[in-house]
Each structure stands twice: as structure tokens, then as C-alpha cells.
Amino acid sequence: MTVFDAVKDSLIEVVPEVDPEQVTAGRSLADLGCTSIDRAEVVTLAMERLGIVVPIGEFRDVNNIDAIVDLLRKHV
Known part of the structure; x- marks a missing residue:
């Protein structure tokens, strides 16, 4: 599973109305x-899907998918 796929699958699970x-x-x-x-x-x-832990505070200013993926990739 790629980091992008983990984020996309998570987003669709959390907000199922998203196309x-x-x-x-x-x-x-x-x-x-x-x-x-x-x-x-x-x-x-x-993070659970990827088996990693990143302090949630690091995502404070992150507001788009690219930024989330980039930050998670640093910890994979």
C-alpha cells in the first residue's frame, strides 16, 4: 500500500460522502x-494503516492531501 492510498482510503472511510x-x-x-x-x-x-506513529502536532498546519502524504512518507 502506498502512502497516498493509505490517506485516500482513510479519507473515504472517515468521510464516506466524498467522491x-x-x-x-x-x-x-x-x-x-x-x-x-x-x-x-x-x-x-x-498512520494505523501504515504502521507508523507521527506526533499529531506535526499535522497542525497540514491541510491538503499532498502535505499529509509528504509528512507521512518521512516516517515510513
């Missing part, structure tokens, strides 16, 4: 209808 085709690398989570709580859940679930 999977709209989940692209540069998309803002807010544009996809995610709240800050949704974002934290997406990140947490993606």
Missing part, C-alpha cells in the same frame, strides 16, 4: 468537506 475520484494529490481537505476533526481522524487512520 473517490475527487481525492487527488493537491486537493484541500476543506474543499472535500472535511472538518479539523475529520482531518485528525484521516491522519490517525492512515
Whole structure:
């Protein structure tokens, strides 16, 4: 599983009304209808899928899929 796939699958699980085709690398989570709580859940679930732990505070200013993927890749 790639990091992007882990984030995409997590996003679709947390916010099932999101059209999977709209989940692209540069998309803002807010544009996809995610709240800050949704974002934290997406990140947490993606970390579980990848078997890694990143302090949630590192995601404080992260608000798009690319940024989440980049940050998670640093810990894979």
C-alpha cells in the first residue's frame, strides 16, 4: 500500500460522502468537506494503516492531501 492510498482510503472511510475520484494529490481537505476533526481522524487512520506513529502536532498546519502524504512518507 502506498502512502497516498493509505490517506485516500482513510479519507473515504472517515468521510464516506466524498467522491473517490475527487481525492487527488493537491486537493484541500476543506474543499472535500472535511472538518479539523475529520482531518485528525484521516491522519490517525492512515498512520494505523501504515504502521507508523507521527506526533499529531506535526499535522497542525497540514491541510491538503499532498502535505499529509509528504509528512507521512518521512516516517515510513
